[in-house]
Amino acid sequence: MVNDMVFLHLSDIHFLRRYPKASSGYNSVFNEMTNPLIKIEKSLEKVTMDEVDFIIITGDLVESGTADDYKTLKEKFEFLFKGVPYFITLGNHDNKKEFYKGWFDREDDNEPYNVVGEIKGLRIIGLDISEYHNNDGAISQKQCEWLREELSKDNRIDTILFLHHHLLRDQFNTPSVHVPNEFKNIIKESSIVSIFTGHTHHVYSGVFAGKPYFTGGSLSFAGFDESDGLVRFEDAGTINKCEYKYGEIKVETIFGINENKFLGYVNFREQDNKLK
Secondary structure (H helix, E strand, O other), X not given: OOOXXXXXXXXXXXXXXXXXXXXXXXXHHHOOOOOHHHHHHHHHOOOOHHHOOEEEEEOOOEOOOOHHHHHHHHHHHHHHOOOOOEEEEOOOOOOHHHHHHHHHOOOOOOOOOOEEEEEOOEEEEEOOOOEOOEOOOOOOHHHHHHHHHHHHOOOOOOEEEEOOOOOOOOOOXXXXXXXXXXXXXHHHOOOEEEEEEOOOOOOEEEEEOOEEEEEOOOOOEEEEEOOOOEEEEEEOOEXXXXXXXXXXXXXXXXXXXXXXXXXXXXXXXXXXXXXX
């Protein structure tokens, strides 16, 4: 068993080199939003990076961006993280083809980006259940089989699992990903010690399939339901500092910005009607 580990959980960066300007609708949220890279930098200033063993990032790296946006973000990560290993997965705003092209200079790749790593005896698994522009994500049979196979390679090693979409139906007012019973059983019977997600842009802690479960906040914006399809958006910039010690996980939320300034209202019901 790993005795003592410190890692950071970042999520929902929604980076672009240049954000579109819009007078209304979803894109108008970005007009006054503080650049996510500034928020990451300010958050990391509140952490002793020499104590951090690794970093996980649970998707929505960019805001429907291009290969050049991914390339720039990767360069920024490597500068800001100062050599600390990091692991990423993708979210519903991530275009896989553009990601592979910008991150790895690979053309015509649209496969899920699953990752497996190990730091100081702790196994780290990133499961990509995202589909570009599918807000709810999807856990496929193929992904279940992949996860079961990776976990079965050593069912004694402590493991953390991270993915983009939240798993608990009542956690937030947007739908969770549909969770097959097979997926629940894989988690329940595994050596996974904690699960980390993003997507909601709001910090949350709970239990899934008997395992500690944590959702990270956002490094871009946070939405607050005002009813009837109206959502109030505020600037947001938080990361989680996580400590794994003698089998227990403790999570501390770190605020990169002190004030969540108002970014605007979006009426999604009205916006959806215009698209019909």
